[in-house]
Amino acid sequence: MLIVLFIPLFIVALALRLIKQRTPKSLDKRHVVITGGSSGIGKSTAIQAARKGANVTIIARNLDRLSAAEKEIRGACIHKDQIITAVSVDVSNKTSIQKELTNVEEKVGPIYMLVNCAGMAICGKVEDFTEQDVKTLINANYLGTLYPIQSVVPRFKDRQEGIIVLTASQVALMGMYGYSIYASCKFALRGLAESLSMELKPYNVSVTLALPPDTDTPGYENENKTKPTETQLISEAGGLLKPEVVAEKLLKDALTQKFFSYVGLESYILTTLCVGMTPCADLLELMIQSVLLGPLRLIGAYYLRTFHSIIQRCHLQKQKEN
Template structure:
């Protein structure tokens, strides 16, 4: 028995050493002080909280959103809380020309946070294609527009300074697992994962590091609007994952950006989902890779248990509707 236990520990040690040798990209730190951080969707919610925290750490901050009045209020709040004068960029991320003009006006970016997002929950059969297109254009195409506009100057800036840069993409736990009522939204957030994985391959030799953030339901003005339309079944399923405050998500996100994590979960459920959906994603931490290798089978079993619970909830809700 003792020899078996020793052999097991030896195998774990060999696995750790192997992972330490092969995980890519290598660990790196992204400095913020004195550097230019641009946050889209930065006038409220997670984006505002993240911009304020970056300013508090000494970053030069720009926030981009559509509403000039809300942008002005957000900049005033950042100045009041941190003493930093944030730049306000009024642009619609659906318009690539407007995004390009805004980024040209504000200058090269060191840390780009693509945080904009809209969500209109509804079953696909009942949802208009205009609403579907709106989510695709803001959540997915808007991220392409931001990255395309920022990337050339980011690369040139990196050559001049020799410092690592970051592109952070705000996905969602609905970008890790599909949920009833989230068909269109999940499609946009799953798409961001493919964008981020491929982009990291393309920009790694330019010392640009991609971070993909997966927040759960977060207490923001957007969530308040979402809850007004969320189908009953969606609310039942979403109750299995705890919500978070915007400031807490912003802190998790900023920590992940600074440590150049590829995947940033924001709570315990998110960590489980990250292990369950690791797939072929990049991984900088050999300890996290170790958890993924050992935990994949267990997380798959837990995932099947969640699916059993969700399908049971769907069946129950439909049965209740038929009785009415």
């Protein structure tokens, strides 16, 4: 009986999606600010935005990388009068980031889109993290996202428009061996994104939570220096994506006002399994999620069992060596 009811509802939902497909927002002549914009996903996003005609401001701390990235982004511009700006500032310093965002608005124009890509990972067992390690991760991943958002939200509300992207990780949806502190920060970003989405909806401001898998970036290379064997073995199954691929999908999803931005089948499975109370794009997405949640729970349990098997093998190997 339920199947009989579901089929016509599915057809109606599919028809509504085809009829009411969201037109992507235009970035032409718009001001896009990207934190962590000197390398990795942030730089790739800046290049993609420049190719769409945006005026781009990249924010990071390293002056040499900022200068090199600025030149590369200029090469992607499609208009002669596009403005590309690089700003060196610590995004986890609330006073400094608010001051710099005010300055770039005065120089470049009203900020239309904020893409938060600043972040870093330190891996290890929970008991091995120093107090400074924990503070560093919280500052870089949570406060370094929160403070720029706090600065632009009043501006977006006044103008009744805007786009905010928070770049989290797949470990914003599931904890993983070796990522105890990093995952905690990314889980916090999910809560922030969901709350922001509710707060800003009346003001025509959209919020997107990007969930990139392992991506070939300088940050990923640095992360591998502290990654336990267990974490490496668990992560290997997911492969490694190019930042350009992640950035392209991030922009596409943000400009069509999707809440989640993910890449690949495994990310889709994880996102659907952990959808919770997040906004859905349309009726069709809601129906698909409702049907898939049960079967995907079984798939998730299989993956979890595999992860625990890897951890147990490593544990036994360490016992033999000792």
